[in-house]
Amino acid sequence: MAPDEVVFTHEVVDFQQERPAWRLHDYWETLSGLSDTLGKSYRHINASHEPVVRETAWGALFFAICGPAPDSAERTAPRIKAVLHSWDSLQHGRYLHKKLNTFLDLEELMTAACGWAMDAWCPEGGDSVRSRLEVASERMARATRENCVEAILRQLPQILPFTDRKLLSHPEVVMDLALWREHLDTMDASKFERISGVRPGWVLEALYRWDRLLDLH
Template sequence: MLEFPAMLYGSSSAILRKVRAEGHWWAREYRKTGAFPQPRQMRQVLPGEVLVVRPGAEFDLNRTRWWMHMFVGVFTSVDECVPKEERQRTEDAFESFCLSTPWGALYHVVSPPPLRSAEHMANRLASVLRFWDVLQGLRYAFWFGKKYTLEELMEDIYRKTLEAWCPGGPASVREHLALTVDRMSRATREDCLEAVLRMMPILAKEDTDLKHREVLGDPGFLRERLCALPLKDFEDFSSAYKYTVSVQLAAWDRELGRH
């Protein structure tokens, strides 16, 4: 029987309150015991049930359903109860705890918080692979009007990442993910650089909002810019997670516009 935290089921306003309260409770428990317990209340998720995993995928916020993306509120409320100097350690411990659960693994892959480094994303993707069999029986609202299978969801979010790491990999998304996780988990900075360089020209070509697409599609320019980035900045997209890679391209595009 698959169970998710009951706080994520209901209307969006009720969930906001519950998520905040649960985050505070988790923080208190962690500070007392050094571990995060399971959520106080769980609810069965039935096969074929729809999970809203992204803002804007459903507009009727008062409708009772699973609003998975609202789990984001937990992070803020946990941080509120933890001294600043302990936050990083607490966040790392909380992510490890979440990745040991199907609901936490799903959240961290659909809405990965910083850093989106190769190391972090390899762990997150590996956790979804561990829970693949139980998660594939559900349906996922990611774009408005569409209900994805797990395979379709991962295809939408990660196909470009998979191709960047393992060009021409297996047709099966699950197998391609497994191969990518293996490469990502052992990647050097140069491996990450090459993966990002494979992705960036494709994104630059597709993004019609960019004003300097030709320059941003030039591998020489991209390599030079990537090598000049501070390590911490590069680490936030060293996994070739397409959304953060796109953010970096947009930043360079604005910079080029100022010259």
């Protein structure tokens, strides 16, 4: 990438379609087109193409910052590592992510998009965003279920304040940190995988799901 080239990472900021720029978010259309052309499900196309596309700098960046869920620790680790592998070729761009007219460098972009991973898996900080991502991705790659549980419990005090209490029927249960360990221990593998990377949005989704389940008992 030439210095100062503009990259739109998200369609919400891409209001100048005539402007020459890299448009990372267009890869969603590529995935959809492949799904339609090959007659395969979107999930199948994504799973089969991600490892190959991730070897390119653009593919690595796409899957790390706006790729499809689930954001498990196991699947997030190689996405972040792929960006680190292409770091030098990506650091010259000016990125427009989710705020209009707010240009970010690569470190600022990765903080905005993947800061949750650094907070959960490298809470002690580091000398740079790049070094924190290296530590976080290594820990995520090696994480056991118990490691993930501890990371979730460690981050809950930062995540729970974003809960919309008006949507809860049982806040005294789902907002109680002491009850979360037992809840996580009893969660089935597929649901736990979705939150094992400790992305705040998915943890909150699990909280609301837990609250709805309590209505059935």
